[in-house]
Amino acid sequence: MHATERHDLIAGRLREQGRVRVAALAREFRVTEETIRRDLTFLEHSGKATRVHGGAVPVGSGSTIESTLKARIEQHAEAKRAIAEHALAFIPAGASVFLDAGSSTLALARLLAARGEHDLTVLTNSIPAATALSEAGRELEVVGGTLRGITRALVGPDAVQKLQSMRFDLAFLGTNGVSVSHGFSTPDQLEAATKRAIVRSARRAVVLADGSKFERELVHRFAALEEVDMIITDEQPAHELREALDDAGVEVSLP
Numbered sequence: 001m002h003a004t005e006r007h008d009l010i011a012g013r014l015r016e017q018g019r020v021r022v023a024a025l026a027r028e029f030r031v032t033e034e035t036i037r038r039d040l041t042f043l044e045h046s047g048k049a050t051r052v053h054g055g056a057v058p059v060g061s062g063s064t065i066e067s068t069l070k071a072r073i074e075q076h077a078e079a080k081r082a083i084a085e086h087a088l089a090f091i092p093a094g095a096s097v098f099l100d101a102g103s104s105t106l107a108l109a110r111l112l113a114a115r116g117e118h119d120l121t122v123l124t125n126s127i128p129a130a131t132a133l134s135e136a137g138r139e140l141e142v143v144g145g146t147l148r149g150i151t152r153a154l155v156g157p158d159a160v161q162k163l164q165s166m167r168f169d170l171a172f173l174g175t176n177g178v179s180v181s182h183g184f185s186t187p188d189q190l191e192a193a194t195k196r197a198i199v200r201s202a203r204r205a206v207v208l209a210d211g212s213k214f215e216r217e218l219v220h221r222f223a224a225l226e227e228v229d230m231i232i233t234d235e236q237p238a239h240e241l242r243e244a245l246d247d248a249g250v251e252v253s254l255p
Contacts, residue, residue: 001029003039003042006029007039007042007043007046009029010025010036010039011048013025014043014048014049014056014057014058017212018057018058018212019052019055019056019057019211019212019216020055021054021055021211021238022036022037022040022055023054025055040056043056044056052215052216053215053238053240054215057216079211079234080103080104080107080208080210081107082234082255083104083208083210083232083234083255084104084105084107084108084110084208085111085255086232086253086255087172087206087208087232088108088111088115090206090230090253091170092170093119093120094119094120095120095121095169095170096120096121096122096169096170097120097121097122097123097169097170097171097172098123098124098168098170098172098198098201099122099123099129100124100125100126100153100172100173100174101124101129101148101151101152101153101154101155101174102153102173102174102175102208103174104174104208105126105129105172105174105208106128106129106132108172108208109124109126109128109129109132109133110132112133112138113132113133113135113136113138121141121168122138122139122140122141123141123142123143123166123168124140124141124142124143125142125143125145125153125154125159125194126152126153126154127152127153127154128152130142142154144158144159144162145158145160145162145194146158146159146190148188148190148191151188151191153191154194155188155191155194156190156193156194159194159197160197163194163197163200164200166201167201168201168202168203169202169204170202170203170204170206171199171201171202171204171205171206172207173195173199173205173206174208175209176216176218177213177215177216177217177218178209178213178214178215178225178241179214179215179217179241180240180241180244181217182217182221183221183222183223183224183225183227184207184221184222184223184224184225184228185216185219185220185221186219186220186222187219188220189219189220191220192220192221193222195222196222199222199223199227199228204229204230205223205228205229205230206228206231206232207223207228207230207231207232208231209231209232209233210233210234210235211233211234211237214237214238215238215241225245225250226248226249226250228248228250229250229251230251230252231245231250231251231253232253233253233254234255236254237252
């Protein structure tokens with residue numbers, strides 16, 4: 001395969017997946033990792049990619065860029081469903097469960113709605129999750145606040161104040177990024193404050209994150225690595241991040 005053809009294919013992967021990794025591309029194209037690094041450097045100089053640790057992201061994937069919930073639902077859909085299905089195994093009977101706003105947590109809400117169990121106490125600040133559960137006939141509590149159009153999450157001071165008065169067994173949260181130095185992060189300040197309150201009100205905090213979130217750092221950190229109990233994902237983090245998660249006592253679980 002000529003380098004130009006490989007460049008086009010890698011650029012296509014970036015558009016489709018939102019991130020590419022050196023090791024995975026080297027295996028796919030049967031070339032060395034050094035060859036892939038040169039390819040990514042070429043794409044960066046061509047204005048088609050931004051190099052990050054272990055791979056590349058599309059140009060414009062900065063620390064404040066946020067896609068719509070609709071767009072995120074369509075990205076890595078199979079991985080998110082597998083993550084959500086795996087998360088079901090960690091929900092004990094009779095538990096109080098909080099579902100954060102996000103595409104992976106929405107996948108979990110839809111599975112809970114389809115499963116039809118009514119022995120759980122379910123809480124959420126996600127309008128889509130509340131809709132999916134209520135349409136299935138499940139009673140739930142919605143934490144009020146200011147509605148963010150892009151994520152359809154209820155956030156802000158009112159949501160934080162309500163969360164500070166609550167205590168639930170288990171919280172499932174989404175994240176836009178997770179890294180060694182910055183922990184779990186998101187682009188929006190109000191959303192970060194609300195997620196931070198969710199983590200602090202949960203006896204056990206579980207982050208649902210597909211592999212595209214690894215090594216990404218968004219502006220606002222909502223939890224340090226050690227503040228989360230588990231991360232459920234579809235692929236093993238790279239060595240440095242995996243080691244940091246182990247040191248922080250974070251369990252990494254894959255389907």
